[in-house]
Amino acid sequence: MRKEGIVAGAAVALVIYTLSLSMLSPAMSATTTSRTFSNSGSLKGIGVGIYQYQNCTSPVSSFNWGTLDPGSKVNKTVYIRNEGNSPATLSMAASNWNPSSASSYMTLSWNYGGQTLNVGASIQVKFTLSVSATVSGITNFSFDITITASG
Numbered sequence: 001m002r003k004e005g006i007v008a009g010a011a012v013a014l015v016i017y018t019l020s021l022s023m024l025s026p027a028m029s030a031t032t033t034s035r036t037f038s039n040s041g042s043l044k045g046i047g048v049g050i051y052q053y054q055n056c057t058s059p060v061s062s063f064n065w066g067t068l069d070p071g072s073k074v075n076k077t078v079y080i081r082n083e084g085n086s087p088a089t090l091s092m093a094a095s096n097w098n099p100s101s102a103s104s105y106m107t108l109s110w111n112y113g114g115q116t117l118n119v120g121a122s123i124q125v126k127f128t129l130s131v132s133a134t135v136s137g138i139t140n141f142s143f144d145i146t147i148t149a150s151g
Contacts, residue, residue, distance in 0.1 A: 041096075041142040047084040047149030048117075056081050056122055063127070063145075071133035080112075080147060081122035088117055088151030090125075096144045105135035108145065116151070 042062050043050055052058040056079055063076050082088050090112055097103040107130045117123055127145070 041144050043078075043145045043147075045080070045083075045147045045149075047082070047088060048090065048147055049081045049083045050147060051079045051081065051122070054079050054122070054124070065129055068129070068131050070131060070135045073128055073130045076127045076129075078125055078127070079122045080117070080125050082117040082119055082149055084149050084151070085119060086151050087119065088149035089114060090117065091148050091150065093146050093148075094143050095146065096142075098142045099138060102138055102141040102143065105132040105138065106130065106141070106143075108143075117149070 043060055049056060050060045052060050060078050065074050065076070068074060080090065092108075092110055092112070094103070094108040097106075109128050109130070111126045111128075112123070115123070
């Protein structure tokens with residue numbers, strides 16, 4: 001076999017290999033992509049103030065959960081102060097999920113233990129947003145969090 005024939009055969013094989021990789025790459029990348037999404041929404045207190053710092057000088061009215069991946073958990077810490085006129089216990093509700101299917105894939109929890117909060121007293125509270133590993137069809141989401149003091 002001639003040297004030119006071997007070189008030409010190797011060149012053809014290299015072209016075929018390169019073309020096959022370029023055709024496979026889109027299919028391979030489609031199975032390895034990750035989904036990320038972000039949040040916007042509000043944080044509202046009824047009978048309480050919600051603050052960024054322990055000295056309760058910087059009010060918080062929303063959380064930026066950042067970019068989230070399936071299966072992830074994100075924590076946000078705030079200080080909640082009883083601004084009513086009697087001791088109270090707190091409750092929390094997440095509502096107005098957009099899209100509504102987001103509530104099927106995400107769970108909001110907090111570490112508040114049910115203790116009574118005296119007038120003017122504050123407590124550190126950590127919120128955790130957990131995202132299901134099977135989340136799909138969501139690129140952006142929002143929801144509202146309401147903290148209510150009762151007592």
